[in-house]
Structures are given as C-alpha cells and as structure tokens.
Amino acid sequence: MRLIPKEVESLWTLFTAPTIWAVHFLVCYVGAAVFCAKRNALGLDFITVRSGIGIVTVIALLAILGSGWLAWRQWGFGTHEPPHDEPSHHDRNRFQGFATLLLCALSFVAVIFTAMPAAIITECNP
Amino acid sequence: MSIGVASDARGRRERRPLKQLFLIAFAVLLSGCAGVQSALDPAGTEAEAVATLFWVMVAGGTLIWIAVMGGFYYATRIKREPHSERAAGRLILWGGAVFPVVVLTLLLAYGLSLMPKLRPWTAVAEEPALRIEVTGEQFWWRVTYHRAGEDPVVAANEIRLPVGERVVFTLKSADVVHSFWIPSLGGKMDMIPGRDNTLTLEATRTGIYRSPCAEFCGSSHALMVFSTVVMEPDAFDDWLAREARPSPGAKADGLDAFLRNGCQACHAITGTEANGVIGPDLSHVGSRDTLGAGILQNEIDSYVALIRRPDVIKPGIRMPGFHGLPDEEIETIARYLKGLE
The missing domain is CATH 2.60.40.420 (Cupredoxins -  blue copper proteins)
Incomplete structure (x- = not known):
C-alpha cells in the first residue's frame, strides 16, 4: 500500500510548489524586514538572517523536490508523452501530473532566485 | 497612401520621409550618449557600474535578437517544411526553458554582485567626514552640508562635491515625493515625506553636471533641477569654508x-x-x-x-x-x- 496514492483527485497537488514558493518569499522578505526594523531590540547579527534564509531555502527546495517526485510519479515516470488531451480520466490524471511537474521546476528556480540576494547582502541598509 | 511613403508622378513609391524620420530619431537618441546629464557618460563609481550593466544588457539583448531573427529566417526561408515534433520539443526545452533560466540566473548574479558597489552600506554605518542633507521641496532643493564637529552650512539648488571622496547623502522631502538623481554620478533614489533615505556617491571626474527631479512632483516638476559641481578636494574645502562665512557683499547697498x-x-x-x-x-x-x-x-x-x-x-x-x-x-x-x- 502506498503512503500517498499515485492518483490524487485534488488540484492542490498542482498548487503545492507555487504555494511553497510564495510562503518562502514571504518568510524571506518579511523576516528580513522585521529583523532590520527591530535589530537593536533583538541584539542579533545579520548572519542570523542569512542563515535563516539558507535554512528555509533548503527546506523549501526539498519540499518542492518531493512534490516534483510525486508529480513525476503521477505522470507515469515519463512513459506517457503529452499533450494528454483526451477526455478521459487517464489523460486528465497524466495532464495534472505533467503540469505539476512543470510548476515544480518553475518554483524550484524561483525559490533560488528569491534567496540569491542573501548571498550578497551583508547588512541592513540604513 | 501610408505615412512616410511618397509617390512620384509615375506612381513609384519613395521612402525618403521615413528615412529622414529615422535619421532624426537616431540623432536624438545619440545625443543622450554624452553631456552633462547622461548616465552613459559616467563621472562616478556608481554611474560606471550602471553604464557597464546597461552595455552588457544591450549586447546580450542584441545577440538574442539576432538569434531569434536568425531562427525566424531559417524557419520561413531555408527550411520551410514542418519540423518534427521531437525537434520542436527539444527547441522548447532548450530555447524556452533551459536558456532563459541560465541567462536570468547569470544576469541576477551579475546584478547582485554590483550591489556592494551601488549601495555600500558599510560606508554609511560609520559617521562620514561629509554628509550632505538634501530636502526636495516644490520646486527646489534645500542643501545642508554636515561636517563632523562643525556647524552645518546651508545652501540651495546646487551641490558641490570633492572628487575621489565618498559622500553620504541623507535624502528628505518636505511635501510630496521627489527623486534625487545625478545621472552622471549615480542614483537615483526617492525622497519620501517622513522618511530619511541614505545614498552614497563617489565622483571620479571634476565638472558640472545637471541633475533633474526624477519623480513627478507637481506643475513645475520639469523645472526642478540642480547643478552638481565636482571639484578638487582642496578647492572644495576652500569653497565650503567661504560658504560658511557671510558673503562680502552681504551688507552692500540693496x-x-x-x-x-x-x-x-x-x-x-x-x-x-x-x-x-x-x-x-x-x-x-x-x-x-x-x-x-x-x-x-x-x-x-x-x-x-x-x-x-x-x-x-x-x-x-x-x-x-x-x-x-x-x-x-x-x-x-x-x-x-x-x-x-
């Protein structure tokens, strides 16, 4: 028995990766903004922000990879070629898997782009 | 008859007006490449970084445009029969996904690597030797020079800077949003009511540069300009010392x-x-x-x-x-x- 069924009749699998991307974006930007506004009260170094962004980025990328693997599985491990446009349960399922896989790839790149400034920025801009 | 196309008595069509229009437009565009208000003729460290970024983008954009036009020519003139589904799929994967991701990643990395040069926050952290406070007002600029341990010097509508020294600006607004921009040196940064923005610039060439307000601020927005005079450090110190004293003509007739x-x-x-x-x-x-x-x-x-x-x-x-x-x-x-x- 599989822990997660191979065919999921929910659109939420489609939105998982973009949702992770959105949450990661908010955590990075809101987190950095709050830190810079309250840095005197917090008494922490900016390296805390960079490390925090690094950790949430790794978590987000792993979650997207997981979602991508499920999508790859739902698509049939690449054995079925697109466009999956027959009006059947089989094609609808494969289409969803393929679309989810593409969104995972987009979200993966977007999460890296979101985190890249943390590699350069070393201080809150006054 | 379409615009820009003239016909002679025999009905032959000439495209002279269009050609002239193109030449005039080209000349107008070229005039932006130099002068006292050109980001393409840099006289400061920040402006040099921005100008280099601009030329990298122009070169990259031109190469991509040539490649796209080449592909278009190939598909419509050289190989006019349909392409296989497999070849089309490969084109989409490499040309539509992998290539843009690689190019955007490189551009983002390059753009971010310029940040320490464009926004050197470490230079701002310690109290600088010279800080210039500029306040945008409808429709002029209030300028105050702050030097460590000395009284501030107030001036207006002109900023003077020593060449080769990093100067920190505190940007404010007294009424609406203005924007501070010295194209030849760097910038720009908005001046927002109730907020102090910090910008640093380092001029690398002496001269007088024109600096317009870069955010629409009212009916005379286009008439809100200041001059930036970049001087040798000694001449700047002498000028600031003179500026701090009353003018010899202060008590004159009038x-x-x-x-x-x-x-x-x-x-x-x-x-x-x-x-x-x-x-x-x-x-x-x-x-x-x-x-x-x-x-x-x-x-x-x-x-x-x-x-x-x-x-x-x-x-x-x-x-x-x-x-x-x-x-x-x-x-x-x-x-x-x-x-x-």
Whole structure:
C-alpha cells in the first residue's frame, strides 16, 4: 500500500510548489524586514538572517523536490508523452501530473532566485 | 497612401520621409550618449557600474535578437517544411526553458554582485567626514552640508562635491515625493515625506553636471533641477569654508531694499537679519551655476524676471510676484543678490 496514492483527485497537488514558493518569499522578505526594523531590540547579527534564509531555502527546495517526485510519479515516470488531451480520466490524471511537474521546476528556480540576494547582502541598509 | 511613403508622378513609391524620420530619431537618441546629464557618460563609481550593466544588457539583448531573427529566417526561408515534433520539443526545452533560466540566473548574479558597489552600506554605518542633507521641496532643493564637529552650512539648488571622496547623502522631502538623481554620478533614489533615505556617491571626474527631479512632483516638476559641481578636494574645502562665512557683499547697498520689501520672511542671508526658512537660502546665490533651481542663467535679468513674476517662470511656485514694485527697486534687489558671491 502506498503512503500517498499515485492518483490524487485534488488540484492542490498542482498548487503545492507555487504555494511553497510564495510562503518562502514571504518568510524571506518579511523576516528580513522585521529583523532590520527591530535589530537593536533583538541584539542579533545579520548572519542570523542569512542563515535563516539558507535554512528555509533548503527546506523549501526539498519540499518542492518531493512534490516534483510525486508529480513525476503521477505522470507515469515519463512513459506517457503529452499533450494528454483526451477526455478521459487517464489523460486528465497524466495532464495534472505533467503540469505539476512543470510548476515544480518553475518554483524550484524561483525559490533560488528569491534567496540569491542573501548571498550578497551583508547588512541592513540604513 | 501610408505615412512616410511618397509617390512620384509615375506612381513609384519613395521612402525618403521615413528615412529622414529615422535619421532624426537616431540623432536624438545619440545625443543622450554624452553631456552633462547622461548616465552613459559616467563621472562616478556608481554611474560606471550602471553604464557597464546597461552595455552588457544591450549586447546580450542584441545577440538574442539576432538569434531569434536568425531562427525566424531559417524557419520561413531555408527550411520551410514542418519540423518534427521531437525537434520542436527539444527547441522548447532548450530555447524556452533551459536558456532563459541560465541567462536570468547569470544576469541576477551579475546584478547582485554590483550591489556592494551601488549601495555600500558599510560606508554609511560609520559617521562620514561629509554628509550632505538634501530636502526636495516644490520646486527646489534645500542643501545642508554636515561636517563632523562643525556647524552645518546651508545652501540651495546646487551641490558641490570633492572628487575621489565618498559622500553620504541623507535624502528628505518636505511635501510630496521627489527623486534625487545625478545621472552622471549615480542614483537615483526617492525622497519620501517622513522618511530619511541614505545614498552614497563617489565622483571620479571634476565638472558640472545637471541633475533633474526624477519623480513627478507637481506643475513645475520639469523645472526642478540642480547643478552638481565636482571639484578638487582642496578647492572644495576652500569653497565650503567661504560658504560658511557671510558673503562680502552681504551688507552692500540693496540689503535695505531686500529687507524693506519683506524678502527675509522667506529667505535667509548669512550675516544679515534675514533668516527666513521657507524659501531657498540666498547667502551665496550670486556664485551659483544657475538660478531658480537650474532653469535660468545666473545674471541680473534672471533675478529681475524671477522677482517680478515667479509664477510665470515656475508655475505653482509659493513665492508671490513683486511686479507691483517700481523697476528700480526690483533692479536694486537683483543687483544686490547677484553680488552675494
């Protein structure tokens, strides 16, 4: 028995990766903004922000990879070629898997782009 | 007949007007490549980084445009039969996904690597030797030079900088959003009411540069300009020391006329009882590059015109017109102000 069924009749699998991307974006930007506004009260170094962004980025990328693997599985491990446009349960399922896989790839790149400034920025801009 | 296409008596179509239009447009575009207000003719560290970024983008964009046009030519003229589904799929994968991701990643990395140069926050962290506070007001610039351990020096509508030294600017606004931009040196950064923004610039070449307000701020937005004068450090120190003292002409004839007509209610002149803070400080107005925030030549006639009908020269200005005064009185004040060097 599989822990997660191979065919999921929910659109939420489609939105998982973009949702992770959105949450990661908010955590990075809101987190950095709050830190810079309250840095005197917090008494922490900016390296805390960079490390925090690094950790949430790794978590987000792993979650997207997981979602991508499920999508790859739902698509049939690449054995079925697109466009999956027959009006059947089989094609609808494969289409969803393929679309989810593409969104995972987009979200993966977007999460890296979101985190890249943390590699350069070393201080809150006054 | 379409625009730009002329026909002669035999019905032959000539495209001369279009060609002329293209040449004129090209000449107009070329004029932006140099001059006192060109980001493509950098005279500062930050502007150099921005200009390099611009040329990298132009070169990259041109290469991609040539590749796309080449592909278009190939598909429509050389290989006109349908392509296989497999080849189309490969094109989409490599040309539509992998290539843009690689290019955007490289561009983002390059852009981010410029950040420490464009926004050197470490230079701002410690109290700098020279900090210039600039406040945008409708439609002029209040400029205050702060030096460690010395009294601030107030000026207006002109900023002077020492070449080769990093200067920190504190940018403010007294009314609406303005934007501070010296294209030849770097920038730009918005001036937002209730907020202090910090910018640093390092000039690398002496000269006089034009700096317009870069955010629409009202009816005379386009008439809100300042001059940036980049000087040798010694000359700058001498100038700032002079600027801190009253002008030799502060007590000259004409001060009475200035005070008699209430000018001191809005304007200040160091060394006199004029200490208004509503309008620009006039302590050394005669030595500035321009008059009226970068729109008039600094000469007697400009003072006369500005005193008589400021609203005609600068719509929306808060200064009332003094056209009711006798011509001699206006000219006396104008000569006095021009003498404040």
